Amino acid sequence: MDAHRPVIGADVAAGADGGLTAGYDLGTFFDEMFESPAYPRPHYRPLAERLAAMSADHLEERIRVANAFFLTQGIGFTVYGDDEGTDRIFPFDLVPRIIPAGEWETIERGLVQRLRSLNLFLADIYHRQQILEAGIVPPELVFGSRNFRREMIGFDVPGGVYAHVGGVDLVRDGDGRYLVLEDNLRTPSGVSYMLESRQALKRIFAALFDRYGVRAIDQYPRELFETLRSVAPRASGSEPSIVLLTPGAYNSAYFEHSFLGRQMGVEIVEARDLVVHRNRVFNRTTRGMQRVDVIYRRIDDDFLDPLAFRGDSLLGVPGLLNAYRAGNVTLANAIGTGVADDKAIYPYVPEMIRFYLGEDAILENVPTYHPTDEADLAYVLDHLEELVVKAVDQSGGYGMLIGPASTAAERDEFRHLIVAEPRNYIAQPTIALSRHPTFVDGELRGCHIDLRPFVLSGADATRIVPGGLTRTALRPGSLVVNSSQGGGSKDTWVLA
Amino acid sequence: MLSRVAESLYWTARYVERAEDITRLLDVNFHTLLDAPVEDRGQAWLQIVQLLGDEELYTEHFDEVTAVSVSDWVLWHDKNPNAVVNCVTLARENARSVREQISGEMWEAINNLFLLVRGANRRAVSRGPSAFFEELRNGAHLFQGTADATMTHGDPYEFIRLGLQLERAAKTVRIVASRYPVAVALDDDDPARVRQLIALLESCSAFEAFVKRHGTLFEPIAIAEELIRSPDFPRAVRSCLSSSLDAVSRISSDQGAPHRILGRLVADLEYGEVGDGSGRAMTQTLHELLVGIHAAGEAVTKAYFSSRAIPAGALAMQEAQQQQCG
Numbered sequence: 006m007d008a009h010r011p012v013i014g015a016d017v018a019a020g021a022d023g024g025l026t027a028g029y030d031l032g033t034f035f036d037e038m039f040e041s042p043a044y045p046r047p048h049y050r051p052l053a054e055r056l057a058a059m060s061a062d063h064l065e066e067r068i069r070v071a072n073a074f075f076l077t078q079g080i081g082f083t084v085y086g087d088d089e090g091t092d093r094i095f096p097f098d099l100v101p102r103i104i105p106a107g108e109w110e111t112i113e114r115g116l117v118q119r120l121r122s123l124n125l126f127l128a129d130i131y132h133r134q135q136i137l138e139a140g141i142v143p144p145e146l147v148f149g150s151r152n153f154r155r156e157m158i159g160f161d162v163p164g165g166v167y168a169h170v171g172g173v174d175l176v177r178d179g180d181g182r183y184l185v186l187e188d189n190l191r192t193p194s195g196v197s198y199m200l201e202s203r204q205a206l207k208r209i210f211a212a213l214f215d216r217y218g219v220r221a222i223d224q225y226p227r228e229l230f231e232t233l234r235s236v237a238p239r240a241s242g243s244e245p246s247i248v249l250l251t252p253g254a255y256n257s258a259y260f261e262h263s264f265l266g267r268q269m270g271v272e273i274v275e276a277r278d279l280v281v282h283r284n285r286v287f288n289r290t291t292r293g294m295q296r297v298d299v300i301y302r303r304i305d306d307d308f309l310d311p312l313a314f315r316g317d318s319l320l321g322v323p324g325l326l327n328a329y330r331a332g333n334v335t336l337a338n339a340i341g342t343g344v345a346d347d348k349a350i351y352p353y354v355p356e357m358i359r360f361y362l363g364e365d366a367i368l369e370n371v372p373t374y375h376p377t378d379e380a381d382l383a384y385v386l387d388h389l390e391e392l393v394v395k396a397v398d399q400s401g402g403y404g405m406l407i408g409p410a411s412t413a414a415e416r417d418e419f420r421h422l423i424v425a426e427p428r429n430y431i432a433q434p435t436i437a438l439s440r441h442p443t444f445v446d447g448e449l450r451g452c453h454i455d456l457r458p459f460v461l462s463g464a465d466a467t468r469i470v471p472g473g474l475t476r477t478a479l480r481p482g483s484l485v486v487n488s489s490q491g492g493g494s495k496d497t498w499v500l501a
Numbered sequence: 502m503l504s505r506v507a508e509s510l511y512w513t514a515r516y517v518e519r520a521e522d523i524t525r526l527l528d529v530n531f532h533t534l535l536d537a538p539v540e541d542r543g544q545a546w547l548q549i550v551q552l553l554g555d556e557e558l559y560t561e562h563f564d565e566v567t568a569v570s571v572s573d574w575v576l577w578h579d580k581n582p583n584a585v586v587n588c589v590t591l592a593r594e595n596a597r598s599v600r601e602q603i604s605g606e607m608w609e610a611i612n613n614l615f616l617l618v619r620g621a622n623r624r625a626v627s628r629g630p631s632a633f634f635e636e637l638r639n640g641a642h643l644f645q646g647t648a649d650a651t652m653t654h655g656d657p658y659e660f661i662r663l664g665l666q667l668e669r670a671a672k673t674v675r676i677v678a679s680r681y682p683v684a685v686a687l688d689d690d691d692p693a694r695v696r697q698l699i700a701l702l703e704s705c706s707a708f709e710a711f712v713k714r715h716g717t718l719f720e721p722i723a724i725a726e727e728l729i730r731s732p733d734f735p736r737a738v739r740s741c742l743s744s745s746l747d748a749v750s751r752i753s754s755d756q757g758a759p760h761r762i763l764g765r766l767v768a769d770l771e772y773g774e775v776g777d778g779s780g781r782a783m784t785q786t787l788h789e790l791l792v793g794i795h796a797a798g799e800a801v802t803k804a805y806f807s808s809r810a811i812p813a814g815a816l817a818m819q820e821a822q823q824q825q826c827g
């Protein structure tokens with residue numbers, strides 16, 4: 006890249022004639038691309054120059070190319086409660102997000118540290134429960150969690166790993182600090198959008214991509230496969246039979262399941278394809294029953310086994326829990342990981358890291374108030390207008406109150422909900438999420454973004470592909486980036 | 502391979518072939534009737550409904566038999582499980598659930614077929630524009646062609662071939678059963694006789710193939726021989742069942758029920774004869790064939806597909822609920 010070329014702000018930002026960066030408004034937020042209206046940050050300069058030299062028509066044309074690519078690939082994302090929603094194109098923004106090597110190095114260390122502790126925490130609470138004895142995490146938060154699974158107590162999971170695939174949502178505040186917003190340790194999705202966005206961007210910005218020296222991410226499916234292989238039951242030999250268990254074609258993330266299955270070369274199975282016989286799991290095939298060793302499952306705990314959990318589940322495999330506990334099959338992620346990504350447990354992660362690893366957390370949390378604490382409750386009820394309130398057992402942007410954008414009626418509703426069930430909620434100050442230039446309605450606008458890197462924890466190693474899924478709000482001012490709430494994705498370039 | 506996947510591929514192919522066959526029948530009827538006296542036309546449309554085997558259901562929804570009502574029924578009606586629009590939708594649904602098993606080109610072909618049918622101007626199409634029929638046939642052929650050209654010829658491919666060939670065999674039998682007795686019942690010098698025989702050939706895309714081999718005399722017995730016992734005409738029953746037998750042999754080497762039933766049918770067609778050519782004898786022969794093909798289909802289901810039956814609606818709801826923060 007030619008960062009040595011002197012860049013004069015006026016060529017690039019506000020004031021340049023015709024280019025896309027002309028008139029771009031930074032607002033009062035931390036802008037990922039621009040330090041100030043005239044000056045792009047050093048690692049963004051080549052991109053900013055490219056954009057300054059482009060017209061909206063030019064970019065629109067490239068978007069058409071990208072959309073045609075996505076349409077033929079059939080990339081979709083189902084939105085619940087919307088009949089026409091199946092097979093919608095996942096909104097995708099062409100302007101890549103760029104992370105310098107040094108910045109990524111810190112994030113990566115922080116992620117490894119965090120996932121190690123979370124896995125140790127899970128092993129601990131399902132065995133000796135030392136962290137509870139030490140009074141660091143209140144026991145009622147653990148045992149009161151909907152996602153704590155008694156069935157896992159005393160069971161040694163293969164390789165000692167619980168959360169094989171973790172998605173950690175990171176945001177940057179007004180000063181550009183990376184903060185952890187939440188952990189996703191059950192069945193985090195979105196990795197296929199990360200991979201497909203890259204495919205599209207490589208076509209669209211080939212020359213720029215090449216100049217930048219962006220680190221590759223397409224090894225993800227191979228690394229996932231290695232991770233799954235590393236936790237196979239001991240008896241299964243060197244080539245364990247691995248399957249991906251999907252709820253089926255109507256699931257919002259089915260595209261991803263099918264994508265990963267194809268990329269890894271593993272069978273994609275539904276529950277009705279599996280049968281448990283004498284605590285062993287088999288595939289029903291046209292040549293009879295075939296043994297299964299590792300199940301990468303994309304179904305919630307509740308639905309996995311109708312004999313053990315929800316009896317009305319049609320998506321589950323009767324007897325699966327027993328086969329798992331007998332050590333004949335590995336489930337990834339393990340059952341009961343949801344207790345560690347519970348929003349009520351989240352505030353304790355930094356202390357967890359200190360307790361298990363004796364280290365300070367590299368990635369900080371967003372400050373959090375617990376309504377179970379009396380002082381916090383009083384504060385939360387008094388400051389609803391400034392806070393974001395989240396139901397602890399919901400995800401995907403559902404069950405949230407965003408104070409500054411809320412109506413008095415909504416705040417009243419949440420006030421009642423919080424008082425009635427304080428354990429079910431947490432509150433956080435509204436973070437001024439960083440913004441990134443995004444192409445909306447024919448021009449570049451600052452839209453809020455987050456980052457979800459995917460952390461693979463195997464028995465042998467922790468693997469992280471550089472970057473992750475950058476999600477961007479596409480509605481002006483919106484702080485919600487979830488794809489189920491009208492968000493889109495950006496390609497994330499980690500520089501070598 | 503997974504039983505469920507095999508079943509979905511098999512049905513994808515069957516439904517695509519079914520949609521194509523129905524479309525061809527309609528197209529031929531529209532054409533043939535242009536030359537027929539107006540008073541014969543109602544009968545000709547009734548024949549289509551009878552041929553497709555759902556006359557009873559039809560009469561529940563329509564009082565009369567006209568080109569428009571029959572087209573509406575076989576192309577679009579939501580109460581007709583075999584309507585073209587439902588066949589194409591089911592084919593796509595089946596393909597969608599096994600997307601990773603088929604090639605990208607095949608998915609594109611089936612998806613475009615679906616978009617074509619969904620986006621069609623129904624009123625215009627019901628009046629019989631050949632352009633739509635042609636597009637639909639091309640779309641179906643594209644799917645079948647890409648299956649052949651872009652997919653590894655392993656087990657998944659063989660299940661597609663099996664579905665297609667069994668469906669095609671059954672359709673040819675039904676077409677001959679419906680049109681042949683009507684034609685031979687007419688006097689030798691009645692111009693409608695030749696018209697019916699030609700319509701029979703065209704309904705099986707066999708006109709050119711037949712004329713090349715037999716000239717333009719249109720001997721009924723020769724036509725029946727060609728459509729039923731030809732080893733090389735791709736829509737002849739024998740040829741379709743031979744392909745089915747070949748697919749089954751590739752799927753499993755053991756001589757299970759599908760193998761035995763298909764083998765017997767093929768041997769009968771190879772060494773037997775179609776009878777004396779009278780309408781009655783033909784009807785009997787064809788009836789036995791249809792029973793045999795049906796038994797082969799059941800045997801395939803039992804041997805390869807047996808899986809747990811789950812109510813589809815409830816399953817779809819639970820499937821949709823699973824997620825984490827996408």
